[in-house]
Amino acid sequence: MTGTIGQRPWMTEPKAAAVLDALEAAGGADCARFVGGCVRNTLLGRPVSDIDIATVLTPDAVTKALAAAGLKAVPTGVEHGTVTAVSGGQPFEITTLRRDVSTDGRRAVVAFTADWEADARRRDFTLNSLYARRDGTLFDPTGEGVADARAGRIVFVGEPEARVREDYLRILRFFRFFAWYGSEPADAAALAACERLRGEIGTLSAERVSKELLKLLAADDPRPAVALMARTGVLGEVLPAPIDLARFEGLVAIEADQLFECDPLLRLAALLADDQVGAVQLAERLRLANAERDRLAAALSPTPELKSWMSPREIRRAVYRQGPRVFRDRAKLAWARSSGTAPTMQWRGLIALGEGWSPPAFPLTGDDVIAAGAPKGPMVGQVLREVEDWWVDQDFLDDRLSVIEKLKAVTQGMAF
Template sequence: MILPAADWAARPSLARLADALGARDGHVRYVGGAVRDTLLGLPVADIDLATCLVPETVKQRIRAAGFRAVPTGIRHGTITAVLPDGPVEVTTLRRDVSTDGRHAEVAFTDDWQEDAARRDFTINALSADPLARTIHDYFGGLDDVAAGRVRFIGDPLRRIAEDHLRILRFFRFHARFGRGAPDAPGLDACTARANDLMTLSRERIAQEMLKLLAVDDPTPTIATMARHGILAPILPEIDADGVERLERLVAREQALAPPGDALRRLSALLPADPSLVDGVAARLRLSNAQRKRLVVAADADLGATPQALAHRIGSEGARDRLLLRADDPSHGLAALAGWTPPSLPLKGGELVGMGLSAGPLVAATLQAIERQWIAEGFPDVDRVLAIARERVAQAVDASR
């Protein structure tokens, strides 16, 4: 089979790089996601090359072609070629020497099939000649691409033992590329080895889960994972109710057109308990911003109006809460569309100029004015000044 023509493959700089690495002699191929996604008619985000040349030779040839060579993963044979229209990773063919479920020690090889055999799934083991565009398929990946089937290369249990993250990758790739039920041997192996996920770093788990939740509709896959006990070792807080909340959220996102958001979807899976959610976010070692967003989304308070809510917790937080907690979020989202929470057009010094004595009373009066301004729907500065004069007069009278 021939790789279909694609814009990414027609880049002059990429052709120059492939030529420098020996494309005419069969020394380099496109590999992995670029081949798979082109076959599926999907946009290609990352371009990876594999070569039988050793890393030092790769580095020399990249530089001789006029590109910068960065040894981003030199221990595992990866050199990044910095091209004018984006970086390209070039990796020397490898074979595994030893694995422990988290890390692998590799040796270099010149055997293309041996390198393909160490990849996780058949659809990721495809490679293509840059010149003839001939696709090389050692494990039935082309049939699996056509069938929408995510299948481990070889024995699924062995592949999981090599890298426990492959459990989550199996489900993520099925959610994105699969059709129908997951491959049965793969699902059985992931179910049997689900507890292996506890050996992984929390960061790797979080990254993979958020990638899974970012696909168009992760609900069927997440439901399968929940039924088979895959999530229990790493996210025991997720239950059947969480899957139902996720299903409702995805339906709302699709109907109301806000883009699907992985962090919001994680919030849907978790109970509406800010303290519990904060603990989960800390355990997953999410960033401070992600952690705060999850905690804010876990609160069920929808405020007096959508705009008042957005003023208090930010537009993103308000949209999250409306989509997650409101009976009908459509009107609230419409009210926030194109609207930016304004700042109160008044400072404490202006209150002093109106006759209020400097001190704690200024801050208290300013807060009261802001509450009324929000309750009245954020009127213009003339109305704010009128509210301020009323509040200052009341405060001065009260202090006499």
């Protein structure tokens, strides 16, 4: 015991209390404690989202205790000791205290234990090896977690290389936690271990890598962490060369200065080359969702080039051709690349105009083209595109009769 974080509302609200009550009914007082992020974030005065619980009860006993209390139990990782309780619609991950029996860098064989210190020793970082009772009593089995958390030190529990060899994802987790909670300088021993073992990242599943990468990029300011990844060669194991650190750093600065919401996928795009084929290949390698893949590729189109001094008419044309979201993404990336060479107000105005204009629907259909004399078939699309190009050049003329007259002129000039 090392003090208290105080009894906070998230500890005593009915959903959490019902889970603790169920476990204590089966295992007695102090058979379960809050652990990890909820304890760490409370200590640091940060918001708490997920609530995880550690317990001496085995997964079978946890499942029976939850059922006896009328709570749903989901076997999300029973082989590793994890059962998810659902209380009032909210999930609570409950994990039996454990120690590693064997590991291969991707999977671990564990044995359950009742030893809180043994459980703490198998965790990744000291600031994540913190436990708290429901009354707020704080436990720091490593003796360093509280001090490290408050100082922004991301330190592996025990010997860094041994912790990394247990699970190579911990390389990326180190940089992710540094982005969210760390202060410079980074722990030298941790960095050295990550650098030495960076080649093992390729043995991890793509889904685990992409999830960790996007969490890292969602930090308020991931620039120091990404710079360290680049310096140690870790970034090159995850993303293809060339890496555009300058554009990435420019985008993060713009988001902070202009109060834009941080956007991890766009930050990923900022790191990459303007290469749509390469973006699609990376998205497939990282097993990103189709929508994420398509957004990356669209944002990294090298043409048409966006400039801060575009006229309102040119902006409307670009928004119509690309769509509002793609235009906004590409405008932010162009701004980030040209950071310092064009007035902020020009870029801000360009984005605001693009966001404030709703593209109109083209007023013609294929039926209109056929009615004007074009035969059914590929020619219909060709005529539509030609008239649409004219309509866009006319700045989206709001006069259907004029558009019909243009359609007639185009069809009369074509040999069908």
